[in-house]
Amino acid sequence: MACDLLFRLLLLMVLAATSQGNHLGPTSRLRYSRFLDPSNVIFLRWDFDLEAEMITFELQVRTAGWVGLGVTNGYTFVGADLVVGGVLPDGNVYFSDQHLVDEDTLEEDGSQDAKLLGLTEDDVYTTMLFSRPFRSCDPHDKDITSDTVRVLAAYGLDDMLKLDPERTFVKSIFLLQIVHPDDLDVPEDTIIHDLEITDFLIPEDDTTYACTFLPLPIVSKKHHIYKFEPKLVYHNETMVHHILVYACGNASALPTGISDCYGADPAFSLCSQVIVGWAVGGTSYQFPDDVGVSIGTPLDPQWIRLEIHYSNFHNLPGVHDTSGIRMYYTAHLRKYDMGVLQLGFLTFPIHFIPPGAESFMSYGLCKTEKFEEMNGAPVPDIQVYGYLLHTHLAGRALQAVQYRNGTQLRTICKDDTYDFNLQETRDLPHRVEIKPGDELLIECHYQTLDRDFLTFGGPSTINEMCLVFLFYYPRNNISSCMGYPDIIYVAHELGEEASDSMEGMMAMNNVEWTLENIKKAEKACKEAQQTVLIKTIDEVVENTTGWIPEIIPTPRGPCLESSGGKVEPQDETPAGFRAAPMALLASGNATLRHLPMAALLFGQGAFFWLLATLQAGI
Template sequence: MLRLGMLAAFLMSVGVVWGQMPDRTPNTRYPYVTDMDHEGAYVLRWGLNATHIWFEVQVKTLGYVGFGISRDGRMVPADVIIGWVAGNQVHFQDYHTERYEAPTVDSSQDWLVDYGYEEAGWTVLGFTRALDTCDTLGDFKITRDTQRLIYAYHTEDPDVTSPNPLIRHTVRGRKSVSLMTTSHPPAELPIDSSVIDFTNDNFSIPVANTSTYNCRLFDLSDVNVKYHIIKMSPVFSPGMEQYVDHMVLYRCRIADPASLLVNGASFNCFSDAPDHVQFCREHVASFGHRNKEDFYLPEDVGIPIGGTGESNLYVLATHYVNELQTPNLVDSSGIQLTYTADLRTNDAAFLSMGNIISPNWLQYIPPGEPSFQQRAYCSERCIQWGMNSTQNALPMTVVGAKFHSHDLATEMKLRHVTKTSSGAYVENPWLAYDGAFDSDQQAFRVAEKRRNVSFTDHLMLECTYDSSTRGFPTLGGWHPDNELCRAYVLYYPRKMLEGCMSWSNYDQLRNQIGQPVNGSDVFNTLLATDWSNNNVMRVNLKHALQNSIENAQCWSSRQDPSYAVDWFQQTDITIQTPYQPTETRTCV
C-alpha cells in the first residue's frame, strides 16, 4: 500500500512559467527534441554530458505524468517517474515496475526533479538522472544503444489522501529513441539558408497492392552554383505517416536528362524504371518507419549540391505499405533539404553498404533463430577502386551511420578491419553500433569518435536477427515481411565510391547428409528444408555464410566504368585480434 509520505516524498514550489506551450525549440540545455506521440500531446526535450542526462516533458494534461525507460517497450519491467503539480507544489517520485499493478517506490531515488509548472492546460516537468546509477533494483543504464522510452498520463492528479492514490493512466505509449547518438542542431542556421523539396505530387496509392514503390524524378541541371546540404527533413502529408514505410533520395549525373525524361515524371521504381534511373544510386537522404526527426549535419561538413560536374538527376523513391488496401489514399510526402552557399570545411557523402537484394543473390534467415548473423562487406579492392587506387589517397573520416533493417533485426554493427604491414588483420573500434536496434527508429547515429578508413582497410556490416517467434523462413527484400542488412555511412572527404554491396556464393553449403550443394540448387535446397528440430542444416547454413566466397559490387555514377566486381574468400580475412569494447561504469 502506498502511503502519503511515500507518494509525496519530493515536494517543491512551482517555478517560473517559461513560455507558450508546447515549446519544441532546442536550446543549450535541451538541444534534442522529439514528440513521443503522433498527436503532439507529449513533447520530450533532453540534454546530457559525460555523466548525467536531463529531461523536460511537456504533456497536454493537468493530471499526473509518467515517463520511463523500458527493456522492450512494455510497461513492465521499467524504470519510471511519476509527477504532477497541485496547489503550487510539484509532486515527484522515482519508481520501478515489476508486474502489471501499481509501481514500486525505489529505495534509491535517482531521478531528481528540477522544476515543474502548469500552463494553458499543459503540465511541464524537468528532471535529471545519472546515465549510470548502478542501482540494480529497477534502474536501467542509459547507453548509446536505442532506448525504449515509455510514457503515460492521466486527466486528474492522484488523491494523496487515498490509500491507493495512483489512478490508472488514461493514455500510454512507447517510443524508441537514441538519446546519446542523435544529431546535434546548431545554435542557428546560416542566414542565407534555403530549402528545396523533393516530394510526391498527389500520388494515388494503388489499392490492388499492399506494397508499392513509386519513384519521382527531379532535374537540377540548372543549378550551376555549388551549395552545401546542411539539414534533411521528412515531409509527410497529413495522416500518411502510417502508409509511408520509407523514403530515399538518390542522385546521379547523366549527360542530358531533359532528353531522357520529363522533370517530375513518376513511375514504379522496379518494373517501369528507365535504365539510367536504375543505376542512379548515390544516397543523399532517407527517412521512414515513422521517423519524423530532422537530421542536422555536423557544422564542419556539408553534402555538395549543384555546381559544375555535380549530380543533376535526383530520384525520390517512396515505399508505400497499404496492408488493409485502403482506397482513395493520395500522398505528397517526401524529403526537404536545407542548403547554404556558405560552404563548410569538408565535402561529405554517404557510402551505401549491405547485402544486395535480388532473387538470384539470396539473403536467407531460417525460422527459430534467436541470434542469427549475416555480414556484408566493402572490400579492400572496392575501397581502393573508389579512391582511384592512389597510394596517397586521403582516408575517409567516418562521421556516423544510419542502419536500415526490418522487424527481426536486434543488433547492427559496422566493423572496421585494418591489414597490418605483416599482412595480419586487426579489428579497430566499431564505426557504428546499436545493440538494441529497433526498426521503428532508424535515425542517423553520430559516431562517438570519428575514425579514418584507409585504402587498405575492409568494412564489414554485421546484422543480427531474432527469428525465434517466426515459423517460416525470411528472405531478403524491401517488403516489411522481408529483411535487410544495410547501412548508410556518412564520411568526408567525398570520394568517387557511392555504394559497396556483397552477397554470399554459398559454395560451402552442404545438405542434410553432408554433400556439397551446387550453386544452382542452393535456393531450392534452403526453401525445401524443414527447419523444425533440424540442427544439422542450421549448423551447415551458418558455416556456409562464414566460410563461402563473398562477391562484392562497388559503384559510382561519376566513374567510367561505373561499377566494379570483386570476390574473396572470407577465410582470407581472418581477424586475429577482434575488437572487444571495455565497459566502464561511472556511478553517480
C-alpha cells in the same frame, strides 16, 4: 518573548523546507523536447552532459495526479524502470525510483538513483524535473545509451500509483543527439528546391517502389546542399516508408516518367550513389557546418533518381500522393564535399532469415583495398561524421565495425535497440577515419518468432534488408561496398544439395527450421567465404572475396554508484563502478536537506544565538 521568537523562527524554517521541496529546479534551458502521446498531454524536455554521463528530464503532464518517466525494452513493460512523483493535496512532494514487477505493479528500487530537482503542481500541469546517470549500478535501471531509447511515460488522475493502459505510453527517441539544429549555421542566401513525385496514384499492392529521374538545380557556379527534409502528404495512414535520392553519372542515358524501381525496366534502377536519405520516423537533417553536397561543377551530378517506397498494407484504392525531399542549398561554400557510402548485405534473395528464430545474425563485408583503383584517382582518408541504419520489421540491432591489418579497430556506429519506426540520420560524437585497405563489417540481428516461413532479402517491407549508410568527406566515386556469403557452402552445411546459387537459395525451403538448424545456418553463413561487390557512381562493378572476422564486444562503461545501492556482480570490482557526484547522494524527498547551505547556516546560527540569549536570561 525569547521563547516566542524561537518558536516563530523554527516555524519559518519548517515552512521554508516545505516550500523548497515544491519549487526546486535550475533555470538552465533544456535543449530537446517531444510530446510522448498522440493527444499531446505528456510533454518531455531533456538535456545531457556527455562528460559527466548525466541526463536531466522535465516531464510536464496535464493532470493533478502522479506522473512517471522511465525506460522499457519496447516489447513488454515488465522490468521497465519508472521514476514517479507528484504533489499531495496538502502540498507535500513524493518522489521515488521504481520498476515494474509485472504489467501494472510498481515496486521501489533498493537503490534510489534519480535526483529530484523540482516538482510542482498548478491548475493545469504536474511538472517533475529530475536527473539520473546514463548507467547506474542498480540492475533495475535501464541504461541511457546512444542507441534508440524506448521512453516509457505514465500518469494518473490522482495520487494513487497504479498504471492504467490508457494513460501509459512508449515512444522511441534518440535521446543522446549529438548536434542540435540550433547550433548550426543557416546561410542568409538559402535557396529551396523540391524533388518530388507529383500526384502519383499509389497502387493497391502492399509494397511499391516508385522511381523517377529529376534534374538538380541549374546554377552558374558551385553551390552546396546543406540540409534536407521530407516533404510528405499525410493520408489516413502513413504510406511513405522511405525516400532516397541517388546521384546519376553524367554519362547515363535515363528514362522518363515514373515506374517501378526494380521492375521489368532495368533503366529505372540506374544510379546507385545515395546522396540523401530519409526513412519512417525521421525528420529533417542538416549537415555539419563544414560539409555539403556539391552541385554546379562539371564533376557534380546533374540528374538524380528519386526513389519512394510506399507501404499500402491495407490495400487502399484511389490514394494519390505528392511526396519527396526538400533541399536547402547555398552559394556560401563549405570546406568539404560530402559523400555517402552504402554498406551491408547485398539486397537479394541469397539473404535469408529462418522462421521462429529468437536471434539470427547476418553479415555483410566491405574491403576497401580496390577503392583507389575503381575511383580512378587516389582516395583520401574517409572522414565519417554521420550514419543511417536500415532494416525492415525483423531487425532488432545493427552495428558497423572497422578493422585494420586484421585487427578490430573500433565500432563505428551501432544500435542495440533498433526500432523500424524510428530511422533517422545521426551524428557521430567523434569523426571516424577510414584508410584505404581497411575492412568494414556490418552485423544485423533479426528476430522472427512471429513468422512461419523463410524471410528473404528484398525490397518489400516483409522482406529484409541489412544496410548502413555512412556520411563522410571528402567525396569519392565509390557508391556501395556490400557482401554476401557463398550460399552453396551454406546449403551443404545444412545437408542440402546445390550446384549453383539459385539451387542453394531454393534449398533453404527444404530445411526443417529447428533451433539446431537455425544455429547451424547462422554459423555457416558466418564461416562461408563472402563475395564483396563494389560499385561506383558510373555503375562500374568489381568483385573481391573475404572472410568474416570476429567481433570483439565493446565493454560496457562504468556504472555510477549511489548511496546504499545494489550493484551488479560485474560491477563489484573497483574498476566496475565510479563514485557518484556529491549532488547525487542526497535524497529527493522534500526535507531540510534541500535547503540552500546559506539558509541552513543562517538558521543554525540564529538558533544557537537565541539559545544563548535564553540561557543568559535564565
